[in-house]
Amino acid sequence: MQNSKASFDALVIGGGPAGLSAAMALGRACRTVALFDSQEYRNEGVTMMHNVICHDGENPDNYRDTAAKEILDKYDTITLIKTKIIGAKHITAGARPRFEVTNNEGVIWSGRKLILASGTREIFPNIKGYKELWGNGIVHCLFCDGYEKRGGHVGILGLQSMKELTFTLMSFLLAREGVTVFTNGVSSVTDNDAQKARQIAEARGARFDHRVIESLSENPDGEGVRIQFREGGYQNVRMLLSTPTAINRAADLISSLGLETETGPNGYVICKSPMHETSLHGCFVAGDTSTPAKIVSVAQATGSLAGIGAAMQLAMDDASGSE
Template sequence: MKDSNLLDVIIIGGSYAGLSAGMTLGRAMRKVLIIDSGKPCNAQTPHSHNFLTLDGERPAEIARKAKEQVLAYPTVSFRNDLVISAKKPDGFFELTTASGEMFSARKLLFTTGVKDLMPDIKGFAACWGISVIHCPYCHGYEVRHQKTAVLINGNDAFHFAQILSNWTKELVLFTNGPITLDTEQQEQLKKNNIQWIETPVGRLLHTDGQLKSIVLSDGEEHSFSVMYARIPFEQHSSIPQELGCKLNEQGYLEVSEMQQTSVAGIYAAGDNTTMGRSVAIAVAAGVRSGSMINYELIMDSW
């Protein structure tokens, strides 16, 4: 393959981490292609918080501004497409997209995020990211001091309750079945006036994603306007694993401090690598990965 047809980097995923890396690499005059399928996990979230200069901005607007600024760098291009396969037959990575196009690059960066797996609770998916939320640092201030539901069980429930008690003292834990906290943890919850309800949740009543009440499987109804939840997820893209990249015990792509995966030449950044899901964290990881990829490209040429 002629070098003129070879990209320095292909970034798979064009949200905050991917765009941030794209800007870093564009400023290093690297030939970069960003490929994005247009399905961000925070599509329903009305506002993003805890990001300097853009606190309270709509996530889609942050992405729009970022894309506009990144594409001002002439060596960076963007395609709306879905990468469906990747291989490394001759020292370079070769990717194929759903539209049938093929691209080759020296390095890959996966900023593909994760896919949240919704529980079988009617109304939950419609409220997710709006009034059923995952992170107090992202959304806790806006719902501070409110009566708050928490849908979780086990050790994570205990630690999550501890953290959330900073934002509100009116917490009710919905364990969605028999509580699995040990006796000491239960005593600590009682000591801090946190009650729990073991009856499974049947459905969430809402208006356009704004929670009104929680209806249990026995018909009992509890009024709440906000709920926190920890739900399972899966990698949005299986391609990194197909290329040999390792996952850690939590199901995230295993990366070094500089965002390198377990496979040489492949990097990952953003929600697919960490439980710290926020725009600010993703942007920072994008800068790190872009800087390290550029450094590796420089070293490869010496």
Template sequence: MKDFDVIIIGGSSAGLSSGMALGRAMRKILIIDSGKPCNSQTPHSHNFFTRDGQTPHEILTIAREQTLKYPTVTLLHSEATHCSPITNGFEVSTRSGETFSTKKVILAAGIKDQMPDIPGFAECWGISVIHCPYCHGYEYGHQRTGIFANGETAFEMAKLISNWTKDLTLFTNGKSTLTEEQQAIIHNNDIQIVEDEIEALDQHNGQINALRLRNGSEIKLKALYARLPFTQHSDIALQLGCQFTEQGHIQVDAKQKTTIPGIYAAGDSASGIRSIANGVNSGTMAGVMANLELIDEVFLVKE
């Protein structure tokens, strides 16, 4: 089968939930997935009813099995490399050499975090170097915690994470760009600001033990929060001319529609809320709205 109603690029939480919604709508669906989820190192996932504390791999395995039980849903283990408009839809090519046609496309390939050049950082990412207190804060509550950020981001993270622990140190990794007012507020909340550059993270199997500074000092930590820059995992949205937000996400409306007709986006690709629950929610919305558009294109043109 080379022709599909919808092709979904990305087969993690958002992509699979789109596929389930469309499979239950009896649409012919192809999910193209490269098998590189951004949460692959994360030991446990939280804030998702019935699956709290399970590994992302366990949740993904169940989701894949349940989505693929619908006979009109197909999963291809490959990478979508090109997408271009054709008459009545789009043509999608893969790294493995296949070409498919489709009426609609849902972009759900997620994002790639850009790691700083600090030894030990990448090894700890998703384990003890973490991005979200709602996902991981409970496990590190009331423990010695660092924040790796500067400027407005550092101020907002310090305020947020102080809800989970008061034992906080802010590492700006160079001269602080906080305003004097922000620095005063942070100090008034007993949060130390360290401007010295970071040499390395002392860690074992992804669990941070201490942060070493270039001035030779060492600070013991149990966790370090970081909000990293990122790129889109796939450049398909760029190829198609989709607009992006200032933060670098694919711009979508309340129906998960991009600025290009027939193209939807869901999950981390289109939102700064990085959670399985949000991926499932936005993915389901994208699938439902793509199906409604397909219905309208047939139902409303009949005389």
């Protein structure tokens, strides 16, 4: 356990691709970094990640472990701390403004710069079996998992808005046995946006099934998902495409720091510079925390930008004698 108020050049919250990339960039600038990893990940339970050059099909746990080991072995200014940060403050009193973060045991770490790369988590619908099949039959992104499940019957859960329509239309190229939208009992919608999405999907050739879903389970007859209906009967699909609402894991920290965010339930932090600085000077953001593009390569890129931005700002501060 670190001593109370251990001080670093930068504090990075999040041990995924974004946080690891940010820490590496700062390490290459010979800056001291505390990298906090809560060991809570959005892709828990997923056995393979895709659409990542040189790592396509790799287990995400292995990817993170290998990346962390390589970084720690090479950059001796980086310290990995496996703990969950629950509090963050911007301290302006005194000659040197700084950030302080606290874990659930009350230990405090101090840093001149702060990078939030803690990612998001999904709010799953109240359907039995959904959580267990998340990332293993239930697909949220065709670029991430769709290709491996091509060739069968594709199911779409909900289709409640136009933002869900693009993946629905893309799924036709992956479906050999057709596309069905399962509305889970919502047979009609009054929202114009949702109506238009359903009309376009139907015109493209999608079927609609309005039965209420009782449960989801692995297909016992083969790969994919079995959808059991409340009234009886079931439907097997090769994959079930679903995009639940995602919220920031660091929502409390973001709120306490007063960062400017997008409106809506996702609460993405708004970047005020190309280097992903937030509305609070010295605080940067990376990965899913700042973008709806939940892709490993995007997380890596934004993490590098945030780390480089923090390192450049530290150099300027040193030159001017400010913090």
